[in-house]
Amino acid sequence: MPPRQATPPERHLLQKTLSYLPYGADLNTAISGRLLHTLPPRYSYTVDRALTHLQALRRHGLLDLGDTTWLEVGPGWAPTCAVVFHLAGVGRQWLYDKHRYFRTQYLHSMLMELSCHLDRIAAVCETEVATIRQRYERIEAAADLSVLAHWCDLAYQAPADALDSGLPGSSVDAVTTTLVLEHISRDVLRGLLREWRRVLKPGGLMSHIVDHSDHYSHFDRSISPVHFLKFSAPTWALLSSSLSYCNRLRECDYLAMFSEQGFEICHVASDTDPRALSAVASMSLAPEFCTISPRDLSITTSHIVAKKRI
Numbered sequence: 001m002p003p004r005q006a007t008p009p010e011r012h013l014l015q016k017t018l019s020y021l022p023y024g025a026d027l028n029t030a031i032s033g034r035l036l037h038t039l040p041p042r043y044s045y046t047v048d049r050a051l052t053h054l055q056a057l058r059r060h061g062l063l064d065l066g067d068t069t070w071l072e073v074g075p076g077w078a079p080t081c082a083v084v085f086h087l088a089g090v091g092r093q094w095l096y097d098k099h100r101y102f103r104t105q106y107l108h109s110m111l112m113e114l115s116c117h118l119d120r121i122a123a124v125c126e127t128e129v130a131t132i133r134q135r136y137e138r139i140e141a142a143a144d145l146s147v148l149a150h151w152c153d154l155a156y157q158a159p160a161d162a163l164d165s166g167l168p169g170s171s172v173d174a175v176t177t178t179l180v181l182e183h184i185s186r187d188v189l190r191g192l193l194r195e196w197r198r199v200l201k202p203g204g205l206m207s208h209i210v211d212h213s214d215h216y217s218h219f220d221r222s223i224s225p226v227h228f229l230k231f232s233a234p235t236w237a238l239l240s241s242s243l244s245y246c247n248r249l250r251e252c253d254y255l256a257m258f259s260e261q262g263f264e265i266c267h268v269a270s271d272t273d274p275r276a277l278s279a280v281a282s283m284s285l286a287p288e289f290c291t292i293s294p295r296d297l298s299i300t301t302s303h304i305v306a307k308k309r310i
C-alpha cells in the first residue's frame, strides 16, 4: 500500500515544528527542495515573470532603462529577474532579501538557462538580439555572486529587511516583487508600501506578481487552490509558521491597500482557475471570506502595476 499523504494541517504543523528548531529553515528548504522538487528553482518560469514586469513597466513609460535604478524585494534563490533586467539594459539595481538564499550552484545553472531566452528579452525591450547577446557574453563567466553583482551593477542586501531599506528618498524608478507579497502580513505590507512610496521618484512605478493560491495545491492535486480559505482566522494563525506564512489576502485587498497608501493602479491582469471556481461554489468558507465574490476568491495569480501618486 502506498504511504498515506500528510493532510494540509499535518504539513502546517510539521513546518511549525521545524520553525522552532535550530537550523529549522535549512531543514525545511532541504525537505521541500528534495521531496517536492522545488529546488533548483525553475528559472524559465522566473524569466517569463521578469519579462512580464519588463513589458508592463515599459508600457507605462519606463523606456530609457540605462539611466534607471530598480529595487527588487525577495529575489529568493537566484538573481534571475535582476539578470534579465540587466540584459534588458537596466542601469543599477538594489536587491533586498530577509534571508540570504542565493547559492553559487544556482547562479551557474541560471546563467546557462538564460542563454536560451536572449531573443525573447530582445523582443520585449525592442533591442537587437546582438546587443543582448553582447551583454550576456560579458557576464556568462561570472564565477560567483560578487563578480556578477559587480558586472551587472547589482547590490544584493541580505539578510536585510526591505521595510527599512536605508535607501535615499525619491531615488528609485521601479520596485518589483515576484511571488513575495502573499508571504507578508497585512501590517508589514502596509509598512512596505509606505517605504516604497518614500524611495520611489515622483511618478515611479511598482510591478508585483502575486500568487493567491494555497501553495500546497502546487504539488498536492487532491486539494484545490482555495483549500486554505476554509480555515477561520484563529485556526489559520495556529497553523501558520514563519516558514510557510501566507496572508490569504485576495486581489481586491491588495488593490485597496495600494490605493490607500498613495498609489494609482495602472494595470491588473488576473488569472482565475476553474478548479478554484468550482471549489468555492461547493466548499464551506471561513466567515471572513463569505462577503467576497466567488470570482474574486478564485483569482489565483495577479499582476498589478501601480504608480506613485504625486
Ligand SMILES: C[S@@+](CC[C@H](N)C(=O)[O-])C[C@H]1O[C@@H](n2cnc3c(N)ncnc32)[C@H](O)[C@@H]1O
Pocket (backbone or CB within 6 Å): 041, 046, 073, 074, 075, 076, 077, 096, 097, 098, 099, 101, 160, 161, 162, 163, 177, 178, 179, 180, 183, 184
Ligand atoms: C517565495 S520567495 C520568492 C522568491 C523569488 N522571488 C521567486 O520568484 O522564486 C519570497 C522571498 O521574499 C523574501 N522576503 C519576505 N519578506 C521580506 C522583507 N520584508 N524584506 C526582504 N525580503 C523579504 C523572503 O526572504 C524570500 O526570499
